[in-house]
Structures are given as structure tokens and as C-alpha cells.
């Protein structure tokens with residue numbers, strides 16, 4: 001039976017030498033296949049005398065089992081190292097920055113406009129637009145701010161002048177409210193719009209910029225009430241600041257284009273140089289609002305006997321500064337790349353109400 005030991009050693013060496021699964025399969029066929037080494041040896045049993053056959057057969061079976069076990073073991077080893085090789089070849093370093101989009105940033109003003117439009121869009125508002133250069137009539141008069149009205153002074157208006165140096169009735173819009181006028185003149189109620197955009201006032205310090213942004217809201221139909229205004233704005237501030245139980249208050253105020261008018265404040269805590277929103281005994285003014293003045297409806301071609309509505313307006317920089325902790329208004333316009341890298345947003349930070357509004 002020594003020949004069997006020799007053959008087994010030889011086969012074992014071949015199995016060990018198989019460098020991969022294909023090579024091992026070849027060895028298996030050569031050993032246990034139909035014409036394999038061991039199979040051929042089995043075939044010789046028939047020609048042996050019964051006693052000899054028994055002993056030889058038992059020895060052959062032991063050798064066959066040993067070789068089969070060795071084949072299985074080698075197969076498992078090769079499979080494992082094939083998997084390891086594949087895993088290390090396909091490794092993805094998830095800590096690497098997402099290169100193509102990491103370079104650019106969405107400006108906080110653009111991101112905030114997207115957030116505001118997303119929230120009001122979800123409530124059924126559509127977006128309306130108007131030009132930056134606006135007529136005195138739309139910017140003031142039809143909003144119930146006639147030429148002699150004192151509210152004109154408070155707007156620090158940029159009046160445009162013609163070639164002859166004379167004013168000709170156009171201004172850089174001082175607020176987004178003229179988009180209300182344009183919408184009412186162009187559309188029949190029910191109206192439900194928001195109008196984000198650039199606005200201008202001749203004023204410049206840490207909290208005022210000659211160019212800034214506002215968003216305006218307008219709802220007009222037959223049954224709108226102050227209750228709807230309140231529900232809409234409470235829903236809005238809670239969604240925007242992502243504070244579900246955010247505390248707020250409405251204070252009586254005055255705007256020529258609304259009657260009654262109010263300002264909305266949200267609760268805050270100031271202390272230790274930190275501002276915390278939503279809780280506390282201090283208040284932060286967020287926006288102006290009110291029921292559309294019937295005179296404004298009439299001047300914009302809408303019958304105040306039949307229709308009523310509410311409106312609101314707020315500063316976009318202001319709500320962006322509050323939400324994202326941006327301390328100085330002027331930095332918005334300095335185009336400082338370090339600032340943008342810090343406060344800007346990635347292109348994939350698309351605001352959604354389900355996925356979160358930002359980051």
C-alpha cells in the first residue's frame with residue numbers, strides 16, 4: 001500500500017500548489033473526475049482476489065476521503081482569499097470629500113429663499129416676481145402711501161433720475177410689497193403668492209445694507225381672516241426655525257397697506273453672548289403682517305366688498321442671520337470665500353420639509 005501513500009503525498013502537493021480556484025478545479029478533475037487518478041485506481045479493484053480487494057478497497061477509500069477533504073479545505077482557503085482580495089480592491093473611503101460639488105457653495109441668501117419657498121409652496125402658495133426698478137405708483141401710492149404720506153420718509157428711497165437730472169417717477173423698490181399690486185392687477189382671486197426678491201434703501205450700517213432681500217406674502221379670497229393669517233405664520237415660523245413648540249406673539253402695529261396691522265415676534269433668550277430661539281422671556285421681531293387694507297384692494301382692481309385677504313413681509317437676511325447664527329449683515333455681500341465656505345451650503349443640501357430644511 002506504500003504506492004497509495006506516495007500518490008496521496010503527490011496529490012496533496014498538487015492541491016497545495018493550486019494558486020486559484022480554476023487551478024484547484026483542474027486538480028480535482030485529475031484526481032476524482034471520471035478519468036481521475038483515484039477513480040482509475042478504484043477501477044483496478046475488480047481484477048483483484050476477494051481478500052486483497054477488501055484490504056485494498058478500504059485503503060483506497062481512506063486515501064480518497066483524505067484527498068477529498070484536502071480539496072475542500074484548499075477550496076475554502078482560496079475562496080476566502082478571493083473574497084478578501086475583492087473587498088480590498090472595491091474599498092470605498094467614505095471619509096473622502098465629495099470632490100466635484102465640495103468646491104462651490106450656495107449662498108445663505110439663496111438657500112434661505114429656497115427654504116422659504118419650500119415651506120410656503122407646501123402650504124399652496126406660488127411664487128410671483130416683480131422688477132427691481134418699480135414705479136412710484138406701485139411701490140407707494142397703490143399701497144396707500146400717497147406722495148405726502150410720512151411713511152415715504154422712513155423708506156430712504158433711491159429715486160431714479162433721467163438724463164436731465166429730473167426724477168421721472170421710478171424708484172428702486174424699497175420693499176417687495178409692489179409685487180402685491182402687480183399680482184392683484186394681473187390675477188383674479190383666489191390669490192395665494194409669495195414674492196422673494198431684492199430690495200433697496202439708502203441706508204448702510206451693521207444692520208442695514210442699501211441692497212437687501214425680502215419675501216412678501218399675499219392671500220386674497222372671500223373668506224380670509226386674521227385667524228388664517230395667524231395659523232399660516234405660526235406654521236411658517238415653526239417649520240422654518242425647525243422648533244415645533246416655538247413661542248410667538250403678535251403685537252399691534254401700523255402699515256399703510258394693512259388694517260389691522262401686526263408684527264410677529266418669536267421668543268428668545270439672550271445671555272452669555274448667545275441667542276437661543278423659541279424659548280425665554282425676550283422677544284425678537286420677525287415680520288410685519290395684517291389684513292389687506294380695503295383701499296389697497298380697491299386701488300388694485302379688487303372689490304373690497306366681496307374680497308378680503310392678508311399679507312406679510314419679512315427680511316430674508318434677518319431670518320437667515322437668526323437661523324444660522326450669522327452675526328454681521330455686511331458679510332453677506334463681501335464675497336469672502338472663507339465666509340462662504342463656512343456659512344454656505346452644498347449643492348446637495350436641497351431643502352425639503354421631509355428631509356430637513358438645511359444640513
Ligand code: DAH
Nearest residue numbers: 175177288289290311312313
Ligand atoms: N413692506 C413692509 C416693509 O418693508 C413689510 C410688510 C409689512 C409687508 C406688513 C407686508 C405687510 O405685506 O403686511 O417694512
